[in-house]
Amino acid sequence: MSPSKQGRRPQTSASIEAFLAAPQHVAALTTVRPDGTLHTAPVRFTWDAAAGLARVMTVASSRKARNLLASPGSRVALCQVHGFVWVTLEGAGAVVTDPARTAEGVRRYAERYRSAPPNPPGRVVIEIEVDRVLSLNA
Template sequence: MSLPQHDPAAPAVPRAVEDYLHDARHVAVFTTLRPDGTLHAAPVRFTWEAASGLARVLTVASSRKARNLLAAPGGRAALCQVDGFAWATLEGTATVVTDPARIERGVRLYAKRYWSAPPAPADRVVIEIAVDRVLSLNL
């Protein structure tokens, strides 16, 4: 499977928001819907790639967030990064990906952002969020 390329439909993101989304000290709250329709929110480290319009979260296939998305293919998800009264939210369609090349891309981007390699569990997957909405305040 090929790696994501530039997506002309990716939302335009102001430079201040881009800078904020690449700040390594931040984590985000990742929100998905459980099969019963209730919200599941979890703190995560993530990466944002503006050219492809993809946000990525590394996790394991057995995690609640991955199971929520596998139970409802094409489901929506949101990542919200907060620092005081400044915040940015990335929303879009999320997909659980098992392709080794795409997982490796997620690992490389994670290591670049957080200055260390992520854990390497045997059942690692990457959740790719095709971002179609970016919201922010005070950036």
């Protein structure tokens, strides 16, 4: 799928939507450390096509959250792969502590993965405003 124009929600096909909703999949989230090097971590996530948001539950003290807190709005990439099928969601990332938005992240996580996420102290949600979707065989 080709990149979308800045500021517009990306269009996704039904097969991409199905792939991003599969409960057994995880993805790799890549953020940029303050020194400019990349940090990649496996994560569970949810995709909200209507809002153009990917959400990752984590804690504020995690490396991925600290990277975004050090550079609010920096670009991130979230890539889910299974065999020779992959989808990458790219956009601006933000660490969100708002209770309502965190609860929405928890609700969507529980719906996708059929169980609630861990609830450690300092839980936050990383929201990615997706503006580019790349894929292969999805």
